[in-house]
Amino acid sequence: MKESDVMKKNKKSDKVIVDPWGKSLVEDYSRLIKEFGMQPFDIEEMPSPSTQMKRGIIFGGQDLSVIAEAIKKKKKFYCLTGIMPSAEKIHLGTEAIIQQVKYFQEMGAITYVLIADVESQATRGVPIEEGKKRAMNFHIPAYIALGLDPKKTIFYFQSENKEVSNLAAICAQKITENEFRAIYGSVHPAKVMSAFTQMGDILHPQLKEAMPGVIPVGIDQAPHIRMSRDVAKRLRSEYGFFAPGASYNKYTSSLDGSFKMSKNEDIGKIEIPEKDRKELEKKLKKALTGGRVTAEEQREKGGEPEKCIAFEYCKNHFIKSDEVLGEMYRECIGGKNLCGECKQKYLVKYANNFFDDFDEKFEKARKIVGKIRFEQ
Amino acid sequence: MKESDVMKKNKKSDKVIVDPWGKSLVEDYSRLIKEFGMQPFDIEEMPSPSTQMKRGIIFGGQDLSVIAEAIKKKKKFYCLTGIMPSAEKIHLGTEAIIQQVKYFQEMGAITYVLIADVESQATRGVPIEEGKKRAMNFHIPAYIALGLDPKKTIFYFQSENKEVSNLAAICAQKITENEFRAIYGSVHPAKVMSAFTQMGDILHPQLKEAMPGVIPVGIDQAPHIRMSRDVAKRLRSEYGFFAPGASYNKYTSSLDGSFKMSKNEDIGKIEIPEKDRKELEKKLKKALTGGRVTAEEQREKGGEPEKCIAFEYCKNHFIKSDEVLGEMYRECIGGKNLCGECKQKYLVKYANNFFDDFDEKFEKARKIVGKIRFEQ
Numbered sequence: 001m002k003e004s005d006v007m008k009k010n011k012k013s014d015k016v017i018v019d020p021w022g023k024s025l026v027e028d029y030s031r032l033i034k035e036f037g038m039q040p041f042d043i044e045e046m047p048s049p050s051t052q053m054k055r056g057i058i059f060g061g062q063d064l065s066v067i068a069e070a071i072k073k074k075k076k077f078y079c080l081t082g083i084m085p086s087a088e089k090i091h092l093g094t095e096a097i098i099q100q101v102k103y104f105q106e107m108g109a110i111t112y113v114l115i116a117d118v119e120s121q122a123t124r125g126v127p128i129e130e131g132k133k134r135a136m137n138f139h140i141p142a143y144i145a146l147g148l149d150p151k152k153t154i155f156y157f158q159s160e161n162k163e164v165s166n167l168a169a170i171c172a173q174k175i176t177e178n179e180f181r182a183i184y185g186s187v188h189p190a191k192v193m194s195a196f197t198q199m200g201d202i203l204h205p206q207l208k209e210a211m212p213g214v215i216p217v218g219i220d221q222a223p224h225i226r227m228s229r230d231v232a233k234r235l236r237s238e239y240g241f242f243a244p245g246a247s248y249n250k251y252t253s254s255l256d257g258s259f260k261m262s263k264n265e266d267i268g269k270i271e272i273p274e275k276d277r278k279e280l281e282k283k284l285k286k287a288l289t290g291g292r293v294t295a296e297e298q299r300e301k302g303g304e305p306e307k308c309i310a311f312e313y314c315k316n317h318f319i320k321s322d323e324v325l326g327e328m329y330r331e332c333i334g335g336k337n338l339c340g341e342c343k344q345k346y347l348v349k350y351a352n353n354f355f356d357d358f359d360e361k362f363e364k365a366r367k368i369v370g371k372i373r374f375e376q
Numbered sequence: 377m378k379e380s381d382v383m384k385k386n387k388k389s390d391k392v393i394v395d396p397w398g399k400s401l402v403e404d405y406s407r408l409i410k411e412f413g414m415q416p417f418d419i420e421e422m423p424s425p426s427t428q429m430k431r432g433i434i435f436g437g438q439d440l441s442v443i444a445e446a447i448k449k450k451k452k453f454y455c456l457t458g459i460m461p462s463a464e465k466i467h468l469g470t471e472a473i474i475q476q477v478k479y480f481q482e483m484g485a486i487t488y489v490l491i492a493d494v495e496s497q498a499t500r501g502v503p504i505e506e507g508k509k510r511a512m513n514f515h516i517p518a519y520i521a522l523g524l525d526p527k528k529t530i531f532y533f534q535s536e537n538k539e540v541s542n543l544a545a546i547c548a549q550k551i552t553e554n555e556f557r558a559i560y561g562s563v564h565p566a567k568v569m570s571a572f573t574q575m576g577d578i579l580h581p582q583l584k585e586a587m588p589g590v591i592p593v594g595i596d597q598a599p600h601i602r603m604s605r606d607v608a609k610r611l612r613s614e615y616g617f618f619a620p621g622a623s624y625n626k627y628t629s630s631l632d633g634s635f636k637m638s639k640n641e642d643i644g645k646i647e648i649p650e651k652d653r654k655e656l657e658k659k660l661k662k663a664l665t666g667g668r669v670t671a672e673e674q675r676e677k678g679g680e681p682e683k684c685i686a687f688e689y690c691k692n693h694f695i696k697s698d699e700v701l702g703e704m705y706r707e708c709i710g711g712k713n714l715c716g717e718c719k720q721k722y723l724v725k726y727a728n729n730f731f732d733d734f735d736e737k738f739e740k741a742r743k744i745v746g747k748i749r750f751e752q
Contacts, residue, residue, distance in 0.1 A: 118542050121545070123549065128542060159538055159542050160538060162535055162538060162541070166535050168569065169495065169573065170497060172498065172565040172566040172568070173498055173499065173566045175565050176564065186553060187553050187563040189548040189552075189553065189556050189563070189572065190545075192548070192568040192569065193545050193548040194545070194548075196565065
């Protein structure tokens with residue numbers, strides 16, 4: 001969809017409603033930045049920007065200058081993310097979020113990871129005890145394997161954190177029915193319960209001490225950020241809350257090039273872990289590329305990496321080395337490899353490295369997960 | 377308002393929406409019974425009916441035959457009520473509820489009293505710790521003084537009971553936006569949070585073991601009962617829940633005869649406690665009576681107790697002896713006393729007795745309140 005189509009589509013309402021529970025196709029990041037009152041991501045202001053930031057995967061944010069300031073002046077700030085302990089799988093999009101959290105943690109953020117066992121029970125029928133077990137067996141060690149430092153992370157279960165549910169009830173006083181509808185598109189009671197529980201999650205670190213915070217998210221979570229900022233401002237006089245900041249990463253495409261990799265699609269999906277490497281290779285080889293119609297044309301004009309899912313996956317997830325990624329890029333535009341060759345040389349190889357590394361770190365993390373103390 | 381007026385008023389919507397957070401004038405109990413799908417209270421089926429039941433103060437219910445059956449067959453059932461720990465005062469209408477709970481407790485109900493400290497914080501700005509303190513200092517001992525047996529009552533704070541908030545999230549999945557609006561009149565997020573927290577309260581005793589339950593309420597709470605019954609039925613296959621039953625008592629009028637004694641009116645209000653007995657007497661003497669225009673007419677025709685607030689208060693709250701109440705009634709209709717004399721002889725005297733008795737029991741109850749163990 002081009003910008004003009006998006007404009008046309010949204011002409012009536014004059015607003016983009018992004019539904020964090022559904023799938024919306026949103027391609028025009030600059031329009032989103034405007035619609036959601038974000039600021040474009042400014043790499044100049046961030047201290048020691050991450051690879052992810054340098055590669056443009058972080059495209060926008062809210063109050064990131066406040067966070068940059070806190071980092072530079074070594075002031076307290078927090079970073080929060082969540083685990084939905086339904087399936088024992090992690091979405092590549094979630095990997096992108098964890099990379100963000102890792103960056104802020106390394107920059108000194110007090111880091112919270114909540115396990116959304118209440119929401120998982122309510123929305124996906126996973127009993128609380130089962131959700132806890134899955135989080136302990138899989139999600140928490142997986143988050144650690146992907147880069148979180150367990151010694152510097154405060155984990156908690158929604159089902160055990162009364163501060164969160166108590167704060168949720170307070171937050172709900174501050175938003176009207178019409179405001180909720182404008183942000184979320186409808187006022188289904190389950191959405192209300194879920195959204196305010198998330199408000200409780202996002203704001204509760206400030207109950208002990210008000211401080212800036214940053215919530216790294218995909219764009220589908222923008223409504224939660226918007227509402228939590230409104231709520232925080234309205235509770236400021238009573239609780240001193242800072243409006244939480246946010247950093248947004250781009251969606252991860254499906255292998256076939258369609259927008260956003262969803263947990264609900266069952267074809268063309270790369271998830272973490274990928275135990276069956278032959279299956280992985282088969283799936284990766286189906287990835288849409290930016291190749292030309294004929295081999296001759298490809299040799300002559302070179303490929304188009306910006307249209308290539310293989311390149312996107314390598315850039316966003318599998319190849320952490322800028323040198324290697326640069327090589328892949330140059331070989332592509334130089335027409336050195338046909339797409340099949342390139343996939344073998346880069347996508348398949350580095351995906352395998354990525355999953356080998358994950359498996360090894362995951363097994364290590366499982367051994368220490370019993371020692372983690374949870375916030376009540 | 378006569379039935380015909382009520383009918384006219386509700387012609388458009390064809391439904392009476394009773395707002396548990398507001399004040400609705402609802403005089404026609406038989407219409408309510410029909411509108412809310414209640415059954416008229418049938419004293420014949422209740423084992424050892426209470427004074428309150430015999431005097432017609434309980435006018436309707438839901439599934440009370442199931443409760444009667446459980447009592448007769450000594451099967452497990454539960455009864456639940458709540459404390460809103462805002463002001464350190466109890467409404468006479470609440471006294472009527474506690475009388476109901478006392479009856480079911482004596483009949484063998486597993487009795488729950490929740491302290492709505494979360495709701496009190498969210499809706500009335502009373503901090504959780506302050507709400508807890510007020511409950512400990514005042515409400516819990518007051519409930520005991522009014523007849524609850526603390527040894528047979530399970531008390532808990534909403535702020536500490538995670539089962540309740542977890543169940544609330546599950547309940548919210550089972551009601552649509554339109555259903556919620558039809559029951560409550562609007563879908564304000566705070567109403568949603570509050571209503572589903574109450575669903576969690578009402579249904580959580582059945583998580584350990586499904587059993588019938590009875591929630592004694594005033595008619596303003598009918599929407600909560602209606603929704604909790606819908607939710608329970610929809611969760612039946614998963615949790616085995618019984619739809620909770622309910623018993624309804626009539627409103628307590630204001631001293632001036634207007635409908636429902638509200639906590640928000642500050643004239644003509646009798647509350648528990650009434651420390652200043654001279655002030656109490658002054659207020660009671662202002663009560664609307666069913667007296668005639670002249671003393672002669674009164675002597676000749678007698679008074680009209682069914683129009684007399686003094687008689688209503690004595691019947692509903694202050695005179696527990698049927699003999700004394702009968703005497704008051706007969707003297708009134710026989711024209712023996714003028715209203716001033718009657719008030720002195722019955723209303724003032726028995727109100728004083730009631731408050732003396734309360735004060736004494738309250739002081740005793742305060743001494744044992746520290747020993748109460750709360751459900752988590």
